[in-house]
Amino acid sequence: MVRLVPMTESEFRAAVERSVPRHAERSVQRGEWAPEGALEASRSELLEAMPEGLATPGRFFATITNETDGRRVGEVWYSSRRHGGKIRFWVEWLWIDPEHRRRGYAAQALEQLATVAVAHGADRMGLYVYVDNPGAVALYTKLGFVTKNLSMVRALRPGGSAPGAPVR
Numbered sequence: 179m180v181r182l183v184p185m186t187e188s189e190f191r192a193a194v195e196r197s198v199p200r201h202a203e204r205s206v207q208r209g210e211w212a213p214e215g216a217l218e219a220s221r222s223e224l225l226e227a228m229p230e231g232l233a234t235p236g237r238f239f240a241t242i243t244n245e246t247d248g249r250r251v252g253e254v255w256y257s258s259r260r261h262g263g264k265i266r267f268w269v270e271w272l273w274i275d276p277e278h279r280r281r282g283y284a285a286q287a288l289e290q291l292a293t294v295a296v297a298h299g300a301d302r303m304g305l306y307v308y309v310d311n312p313g314a315v316a317l318y319t320k321l322g323f324v325t326k327n328l329s330m331v332r333a334l335r336p337g338g339s340a341p342g343a344p345v346r
């Protein structure tokens with residue numbers, strides 16, 4: 179089983195530094211950003227989402243650890259806020275370290291997050307996932323997530339904004 183352990187300040191900073199190039203690379207692969215400026219765009223988007231860092235209200239950052247040996251297997255960021263008279267509980271980022279994948283850690287983490295969401299007063303939890311990430315789509319579908327909206331793009335010239343190759 180896994181445990182969701184709140185990140186320390188240094189873990190949080192390290193997680194942000196890992197995420198900036200990952201998010202930039204994926205956004206370039208997907209044709210959303212140009213390579214030049216992608217790192218800057220990635221950093222500013224992350225900082226915008228968490229203006230007060232680890233202490234940003236309504237944002238939670240946890241290391242996913244193996245309960246047996248206490249070792250890190252991944253990380254998750256989620257948000258919870260009251261909006262429209264309900265709690266909007268959202269999984270913002272889920273990452274299992276490559277060497278620990280396909281052992282059920284993400285599924286266990288999401289089941290625990292469902293319990294956390296209920297404790298926050300939410301009656302559902304949500305997340306965004308790209309269709310070029312079939313492993314993640316398979317994971318969420320298996321756990322009962324259903325598609326509630328679709329974001330669509332149309333390329334306006336060859337190689338334009340069409341989705342890139344599947345990302346990992």
Ligand SMILES: CC(C)(COP(=O)(O)OP(=O)(O)OC[C@H]1O[C@@H](n2cnc3c(N)ncnc32)[C@H](O)[C@@H]1OP(=O)(O)O)[C@@H](O)C(=O)NCCC(=O)NCCS
Nearest residue numbers: 272273274279280281282283284285306307313314316317
């Ligand atoms: C997607 C990700 C979180 C899955 O983590 P994981 O711990 O390997 O997933 P689990 O072992 O809990 O998988 C549970 C089930 O989900 C499905 N699944 C998970 N990864 C899959 C993959 N790469 N291909 C196909 N199915 C997959 C399977 O049905 C799996 O059950 P099985 O192993 O018995 O077949 C992990 O691959 C990852 O961190 N990827 C990079 C970051 C990312 O894409 N995050 C999601 C962004 S929305």
